[in-house]
Amino acid sequence: MDTLSEYIWLILVLGVLAVVLLAALVVPRLRRRARPLPPDRSSSDDLLPPPPEADGRTTDAGTAVLDEPPAGPAAVTEPELAPEPEVAPAPELERPEGAASRLVRLRQRLAGSQNVFGRGLLALLSRDRLDDDAWEDLEDTLITADVGVAATTELVERLRNRLRIEGAEGTDLRTVLREELLTLVDPTLDRTLATQGADGKPAVTLVVGVNGTGKTTTVGKLxxxxxxEEKSVVLGAADTFRAAAAEQLGTWGERVGVPVVRGPEGSDPASVAFEAVRSGVEQDADVVIVDTAGRLQNKAGLMDELGKVKRVIEKQVPVSEVLLVLDATTGQNGLAQARVFSEVVNVTGVVLTKLDGSAKGGIVVAVQRELGVPVKLVGLGEGADDLAPFDAGAFVDALLEA
Ligand SMILES: Nc1nc2c(ncn2[C@@H]2O[C@H](COP(=O)(O)OP(=O)(O)OP(=O)(O)O)[C@@H](O)[C@H]2O)c(=O)[nH]1
Incomplete structure (x- = not known):
């Protein structure tokens, strides 16, 4: 029995020793595993600057995104190359028509559109006898062509005097009429566009007028x-009232590689104009052309806005040219517009558009007399190159070619 109890004691002692040994091995490991978690970064770390971008990638919240830790030799394998982004082919730029061929083409179109006017004049003057009725008919023809009453009276007076003094016989009526019409249209006016800025800054052209006269189209054509002429140009889409106008201008610019500065729809036109000019100065452009929204001359608020656009531009660069765009088909109404616009922004030149659709070329004379500023450009169609510098001699010849 004693031997048995000795065995039992021995087994118990060995068992206790085994348990103690096991405990000595396992507990430190468990302790190591049970270390407290690092503090929540979302609380205290938010106040710290974001850690340096370990691999250059940053989340939207500004925190660095770490890559997986390198895992042996596999980590140094070449990264898979991202496919080359597809580069859209640059749009092919159009080459605008040069001045010479444009003039020949448009002169014919002008003659075509004004043939009612010209033919009427020549038919009257080729009558056998120029009696009072004939002179009255001549006056009617000129007034219908929008020459204006004062200019018509003047022209008829001068013609009558010349024929009386020089004698109707042997006088080339066509030549006399040409000379008198030319005097009326005034070839001595300076019609050059100011495209040379001062002090190395761009020349700025502001384009104004009532709705739908063709301002945006004219800016694009210009x-x-x-x-x-190899000038560098920046366009400013300060017509923020009509979203389509900025789109339209964008397309005009794209076609010939001219940058267009735009603002959001409804934004302050003066700030868009300012930005356009700033960009023109920065890019060392020759000319900045600023398109404005159409406005009726009797809306005081809108006219004030136009004055502001000009003043804001002039904080950087003087405006060298203010072009008033008039629709030739609106006749005498255009004169009322001209008067008011001129008071607000000091118009320096007129662009007469849609002369291709009007036999009222006489408006050239009327508007020049009304404003005391020359018609500098004429629009003769909807085509991209259907804008021509106005030339008094060519204009009168076109009338009489009919
Ligand atoms: N036939 C003809 N049409 C023209 C001429 N110039 C402009 N147009 C047309 O006139 C229409 C109005 O032109 P826009 O340039 O949009 O006129 P806008 O003055 O900018 O218009 P708003 O911004 O609304 O004031 C368009 O259909 C043009 O194609 C021209 O010389 N001849």
Whole structure:
């Protein structure tokens, strides 16, 4: 029995020793595992600057995104190359028509559109006898062509005097009429566009007028004229009232590689104009052309806005040219517009558009007399290059070619 109890004691002692040994091995490991978690970064770390970008990638919240830790030799394998982004082919730029061929083409169109006017004049003057009725008919023809009453009276007076003094016999009526019409249109006016800025800054052209006269189209066409003359141009879409106007201008610019500065729809036109000019100065452009929204001359608020656009531009660069765009088909109404616009922004030149759709070329004379500023450009169609510098001699010849 004693031997048995000795065995039992021995087994118990060995068992206790085994348990103690096991405990000595396992507990430190468990302790190591049970270390407290690092503090929540979302609380205290938010106040710290974001850690340096370990691999250059940063989340939207500004925190660095770490890559997986390198895992042996596999980590140094070449990264898979991202496919090359597809580069859209640059749009092919158009080459605007040069001045010479444009003039020949548009002169014919002008003659075509004004043939009612010209033919009427020549038919009257080729009558056998120029009696009072004939002179009255001549006056009617000139007034219908929008020459204006004062200019018509003047022209008829001068013609009658010349024929009386020089004698109707042997006088080339066509030549006399040409001379008198030319005097009326005034070839001595300076019709050059100011495209040379002062002090190395761009020349700025502001384009104004009532709705739908063709301002945006004219700005686009004018940009092409200047590009054809190898000038660098920046366009400003300060017509923020009509979203389509900025789109339209964007397309005009794209076609000839001219940058267009735009603002959000409804934004302050003066700030868009300012930005356009700033960009023009920065890019060392030759000319900045600023398109404005159409406005009726009797809306005082809108006219004030136009004055502001000009003043804001002039904080950087003086405006060298204010072009008033008039629709030739609106006749005498255009004169009322001209008067008010001129008071607000000091118009320096007129662009007469849609002369291709009007037999009222006489408006050239009327508007020049009304404003005391020359018609500098004429629009003769909806085509991209259907804008021509106005030339008094060519204009009168076109009338009489009919
Ligand atoms: N036939 C003809 N159409 C022209 C001429 N100039 C402009 N147009 C047309 O006139 C329409 C109005 O032109 P826009 O340039 O949009 O006129 P806008 O003055 O900018 O218009 P708003 O911004 O609404 O004031 C367009 O259909 C042009 O194609 C021209 O010389 N001849």
């Amino acid at each position: 940009a092409r004229v200047l590009v054809a």
